[in-house]
Amino acid sequence: MLKATRTAALAAAAFCAVAGLAGGVQAKDIEIGAEFPLSGSNAIYGDVFKSGTELAVAHINADHMLKAPLKILYEDSQALPQPAVVAMTKLVEVNKVPYVLSAFTGVSKAISTLGQRSQTVVVNGGGVGPDLAKLGPYFWNVIPLANLEVRAMVPYLAKHDMKKVALIYVDDPLGQAILDELKANLPKAGGKLVAEMSVPTSAQSFSGVAAQVRASGADAVYIASYGAQQIQIAKQLRDNGVKVQLASYSGFSTPDALKLPEANGLLYTTQAVNYKADDAVTKRFLADYEKAHDGKKPSAYVVNYYNAVLLFGILGHKLEEAGKPITGANLLAERKATKSFDLVGGKVSFQENGTLLAPIQVNKIVDGAGQPQETVDIH
Known part of the structure; x- marks a missing residue:
């Protein structure tokens, strides 16, 4: 009798342990990864990106869109390929996330191979190198790429009698891609690339570059850089007597x-986001973002990373409803099976290569803020 009682007790204990374990798994957060620059000269981008991702997480969790709370595991890419690969290895092999947010062209290219190999979806909302559309089925872009931005800016410059363009570009995949696009598109608009100046990623002194710009006779200078470097380029061009139109992406x-005094009047392109869209997603996003940021309007980057996380929530919800696990392979299959998504700005669709196609907007910096000048629908 004693033996039977002990056996029953052990069985009950085992059942409780299994039940407790199952309950723990059920309650465990659903985790995705994000590789953002959280330190160094490009950390400002990480702050902007996170303002979008965190708002999306808050909305997904408030709506109980998924069966467990969503959590983002952030890794510091420093906007550099080598640290990014180390971080991606951790996210995939240790944390085993099915979905990773990426940014910057060089970083995205560096981690894409591991994403394809492990069937982990990588979603870019910040890098704009055109070759990011060619990194395989597990690499998605929720941002129009630089080729579309250049194709919008070049006709705008030509239409306003700025056909002689000088390019200052960072020596990396982004800079090279913009150089290639300007070479291809300026002649089509009756323009000419009168000077091309490559600068190392670490360069911060540009007085010599300014002298070359002045000697080129350019009507406009296109700056293809990022972070602290792009600010120094704009500032030092003006400080060294370059008075022609500045342009960027x-x-x-x-x-x-935007707040740099020397950048006042600079033209730059972004994707066009319809903030006046009457759908519930856009209204909620805009209202809650402005409430959290003292009425400030969100940038396109904020929209991109909000949409990237919301996209995961939508796809994950559909998979859970169908009784399927949230894996990279299942997320890819579900995205391909869905014709359109309700994201900020209205309904959007993916191209076959995993990139969203969106209109491009030419903006002008006026008193520290971007003012839309023209919207171009590019196909």
């Missing part, structure tokens, strides 16, 4: 770049 839309 979406990388110039960070708060510190």
Whole structure:
């Protein structure tokens, strides 16, 4: 009798342990990764990106969109390929996340191979190198790439009698991609690339570059850099007597770049986001962001990373409803099976290569803020 009682007790204890374990798994957070620059000269981007991702997490969890709370595991990429690969290895092999947010062209290219090999979805909302559309089915872009930005800016410059363009570009995949696009597109608009100046990623002195710009006879200077470097380029061009129009891409839309006095009047492109869209997703995003940031309008980067996280929530919800695990392979299959998504700005669709196609907006910096000048629908 005693033996039977002991056996029953052990069985009950085992059942409780298993039940407790199952309950623990059920209650465990659903985790995704994010590789953002959280330190160094590009940390300002990490702060901007996180303001979008954290708002999306708050909304997903408040709505109980998933069966467990969503959590983002942040890793510091420093906007450099080598630290990014180390961080990606940790996220994939240790944390085993199915979905990783990425930024910067060089970083995204560096981690994409591991994403393909491990069937981990990597979503870019900040890098704009055109070759990011060619990194395989597990690499997605929720941002228009630089080729589309250049194709919008070049006709705008030409239309306003700025056909002689000088390019200052950082010596990395982004800079090279913009150089290639300007060479291809300026002649089509009747323009000409009159000077091209490559600068190392670590360079911070540009008086010599300014002298080359002045000698080139350019009507406009296109700056293809990012972070602290792009600010120094703009500042030192003006300090060294360059008075012609300055232009850039979406990388110039960070708060510190917009507020730079020497950047007043600079033209830059971003994706066009319809903040006046009447859908519930856009209204909620805009209201809650402005409430948390003293009425400040969100940048396109904030929208991109909010949408990237919301996209995971939508896909994960569909998989859970179908009784399927949230894996990279299942997320990819579900994305391909879904024609459109309700994200900030309205309904959006992915191209076959995993990149969202969106209109491009030309903006002008006026008193520390970007003012839309023209929207171009590029296909």
